[in-house]
Amino acid sequence: MASGHVLEARIGVSEFPVFIGPGLIGRMGELWTPRADGGAALVVHDEAVGGIADRVAEGLREAGQRVETVPVASGESSKSLSEVERLTRVAARARIRRRDAVVAVGGGVLGDLAGFLAASYQRGIGLVHVPTTLLAMVDSAIGGKTGVDLPEGKNYVGAIWQPRLVVMDTETLESLPQRQLSCGFAEVVKYGLLESPELFERIDAWPDPLPGPREELIDLIRDCVLHKLRVVSEDEFETGLRASLNLGHTVGHGIEAAGGYDRYQHGEAISLGLLAALRIAERMTGLDPVWRARTRAVLARHRLPVTLDPTLSTEAILDAMGRDKKADAGALNMVLIGAPGDIRLRQNPPMEMVVQAIEELHP
Numbered sequence: 001m002a003s004g005h006v007l008e009a010r011i012g013v014s015e016f017p018v019f020i021g022p023g024l025i026g027r028m029g030e031l032w033t034p035r036a037d038g039g040a041a042l043v044v045h046d047e048a049v050g051g052i053a054d055r056v057a058e059g060l061r062e063a064g065q066r067v068e069t070v071p072v073a074s075g076e077s078s079k080s081l082s083e084v085e086r087l088t089r090v091a092a093r094a095r096i097r098r099r100d101a102v103v104a105v106g107g108g109v110l111g112d113l114a115g116f117l118a119a120s121y122q123r124g125i126g127l128v129h130v131p132t133t134l135l136a137m138v139d140s141a142i143g144g145k146t147g148v149d150l151p152e153g154k155n156y157v158g159a160i161w162q163p164r165l166v167v168m169d170t171e172t173l174e175s176l177p178q179r180q181l182s183c184g185f186a187e188v189v190k191y192g193l194l195e196s197p198e199l200f201e202r203i204d205a206w207p208d209p210l211p212g213p214r215e216e217l218i219d220l221i222r223d224c225v226l227h228k229l230r231v232v233s234e235d236e237f238e239t240g241l242r243a244s245l246n247l248g249h250t251v252g253h254g255i256e257a258a259g260g261y262d263r264y265q266h267g268e269a270i271s272l273g274l275l276a277a278l279r280i281a282e283r284m285t286g287l288d289p290v291w292r293a294r295t296r297a298v299l300a301r302h303r304l305p306v307t308l309d310p311t312l313s314t315e316a317i318l319d320a321m322g323r324d325k326k327a328d329a330g331a332l333n334m335v336l337i338g339a340p341g342d343i344r345l346r347q348n349p350p351m352e353m354v355v356q357a358i359e360e361l362h363p
């Protein structure tokens with residue numbers, strides 16, 4: 001490829017390529033043809049990226065596929081069982097069969113929903129991820145987590161289902177709203193903390209505004225994806241190491257839920273959750289406070305929240321953390337670091353430290 005990367009992912013029994021680079025949407029047919037099993041594809045897309053989905057569909061049609069497209073309303077409320085029912089019936093009416101594929105075009109919500117459609121329709125059919133947000137590229141399109149929410153909790157129904165192909169066209173990021181780019185950047189900062197001081201340094205030096213310089217961005221996405229692929233190929237079903245990808249998510253999910261999934265978008269809640277996790281790490285692992293100061297500065301520079309809305313009480317956040325699916329059998333799982341790249345998984349940190357870390361987020 002002139003500019004870009006292709007990574008060969010191996011996760012459990014699944015092997016699939018991940019293409020990262022500009023202009024890949026225009027090559028969809030060429031990329032999918034060698035991997036297609038059946039002759040049809042259902043392109044499920046976020047309504048906000050209809051133009052991109054049309055180009056994906058056009059490429060697949062030119063490659064001889066029968067293609068149906070179906071839009072999904074933007075926003076978390078689409079991650080529901082009723083939406084899965086609607087889409088499975090669209091798929092059935094479109095005569096999508098076991099050897100055909102669902103092509104998911106959109107961000108994290110869309111990928112989780114369409115991924116679960118692929119995992120459950122006719123007991124599982126092919127899946128192609130075409131993530132169009134930074135968050136979906138570095139996180140949700142990789143690793144196979146799919147699912148929908150229940151009123152009782154986020155991601156309560158789902159499956160691990162690996163795609164057959166992932167296509168990350170970095171040109172789609174150029175028209176993404178700043179707020180969404182910032183949300184994805186919170187996950188990028190997470191990778192810097194998990195991977196190494198060197199990756200953190202590059203992220204710390206990232207210019208404003210996002211998405212930043214083209215070639216460097218492609219390399220940055222590759223390095224985040226490589227980190228996640230390495231972790232998930234070691235622990236696909238999250239029995240250990242994969243939980244480290246939840247750095248910042250224990251408190252972050254609590255903040256997101258306490259805000260009714262409305263006050264903060266996911267990446268914004270993770271920004272605050274990262275700072276809380278680093279504060280707890282200072283007390284539990286002796287993390288040098290310089291890392292939290294630098295993390296705070298880089299998050300703030302990219303317009304992510306670093307202080308908590310005072311209307312969200314510590315009690316409401318703790319309560320929501322207890323209801324989180326990842327709060328395993330009453331235990332609070334916390335990902336900490338001793339330094340960037342030095343990951344420590346801890347259960348049940350002293351509650352007083354968690355409370356202090358949340359309270360210190362208040363301005």
Ligand code: GLY
Nearest residue numbers: 139143145242245
């Ligand atoms: N987003 C964390 C994971 O995929 O495990």
